[in-house]
Amino acid sequence: MSSANKSREPAISSHLASARRTLELEIAGLKALAASLDSGFSEAVDLLYAVEGRIVVTGMGKSGHIGRKIAATLASTGAPAQFVHPAEASHGDLGMITRDDAILALSWSGESAELHSILSYAKRFAIPLIAITAVAKSALARAADIALVLPKAEEACSNTNAPTTSTTMQLALGDALAVALIDRRGFTASDFRIFHPGGKLGAQMRHVGDIMHKAPDLPLAKADTPMTEALIEMSRKSLGCLGIIDDEGKLIGLITDGDLRRHMGADLLEKRVGDIMNRTPKTVPPTMFVSEALNFLNEQKITSLFVVDDGKPVGVVHIHDFLRAGVA
Known part of the structure; x- marks a missing residue:
């Protein structure tokens, strides 16, 4: 074995160890999330199921990116949804939210200043609000009709606390809501095909x-x-x-x-x-x-x-x- 290859072995080993540690921390976060679910989750599913309008998902930063994916998953599985950027909401996009809608807001800290306009708007027009946050006493949780509180978990990037485990839990909880709504609606593969006519997935679901x-x-x-x-x-x-x-x-x-x-x-x-x-x-x-x-x-x-x-x-x-x- 060449000296160059030998010198790479410690680096490869270090990279694999880092990757496994990241995955283990995120798995631990998901296990804690599963254990933390209570009746509040069922109440959230009932609320979203009863919505006559759309499920409006919102969030800032990384929570916003996760929110966009959650909105896309909901919309593609029979629960009409859209993402509204909280910073744009105060500049006219509040008009996208109607009294028939429900709001699903994501913020790890629950203190994102950009959410203030949406929270005030929800209160003013009695629009149901579900919060996904890690802080039960945060401004977002207090404003919400239902607060889904994420358990404390160690971020995979401990040096910077970059959102990793936290966003994984947010995404997984969004998936859990979407799947529970699929079950509640009796959404079938035939229904799913209506929203996925293109690509190989659409082809597979043709008759x-x-x-x-x-x-x-x-x-x-x-x-x-x-x-x-x-x-x-x-x-x-x-x-x-x-x-x-x-x-x-x-x-x-x-x-x-x-x-x-x-x-x-x-x-x-x-x-x-x-x-x-x-x-x-x-x-x-x-x-x-x-x-x-x-x-x-x-x-x-x-x-x-x-x-x-x-x-x-x-x-x-x-x-x-x-x-x-x-x-x-």
């Missing part, structure tokens, strides 16, 4: 019915169809499979490219579809999320699935459809 091939592009035949005709139908539809239906139009079997290879022989073209079809085809409903369907397809080690509603084939999804949808 199979949104990406499947539909009639007249479905490759279908009856059990007594000669294989000569079946092969033409499979080739024409180009999905690598053929659904076999009965007289009522219900799916009773399936032939795939793999089935053709397994039954390849001189007499293949003399057979009928019912002679070689798989009588237990794997199917999915049109309401299944595409992410679930893709997992099912991978588990079964197949490349296409028939989509069935009330026993009847309404579509086909192929691995290429998942790729085009941005899921696979």
Whole structure:
């Protein structure tokens, strides 16, 4: 080992020790936070659930940055929310807050001077106020209808007391409120998709019915169809499979490219579809999320699935459809 590499070893060890200490302190803070929760948290959830307007999140400095994320999380999970900067509030942005709203204010000390205008405004118009602070007797806590008091915890950066453990606890408490509201509202994955139509997350939460091939592009035949005709139908539809239906139009079997290879022989073209079809085809409903369907397809080690509603084939999804949808 070179001398340069040897000289780096103590530095690497020191960096890892510092990182682990930071994480351990923040974990300790989160454990203390979990243990400190009481009925006040439930009251806060009830208050936010009952809001007819928006949840207005506010905070100064690092608390403000955390507040922006909390507002974004609330808004994306069915609880209309927005962030209002406390310094801008006294210069006209108080007009963003209505009597139908509720205010969620963050301040570790609870004494941020910039919050004064919002606190006064809340009192004047009887707007419910929830505080997230570490000081139970602070100006913010005293002004609040409900004060969620964070436990004392050591900042990871002990030399400067830069907000680290404290902001981690603020963020986690915001997440806890958001998730509790999700549970209270009965907010579903389908609801979540409405607010997340873009990107891979949005693609995963689309339904199979949104990406499947539909009639007249479905490759279908009856059990007594000669294989000569079946092969033409499979080739024409180009999905690598053929659904076999009965007289009522219900799916009773399936032939795939793999089935053709397994039954390849001189007499293949003399057979009928019912002679070689798989009588237990794997199917999915049109309401299944595409992410679930893709997992099912991978588990079964197949490349296409028939989509069935009330026993009847309404579509086909192929691995290429998942790729085009941005899921696979």
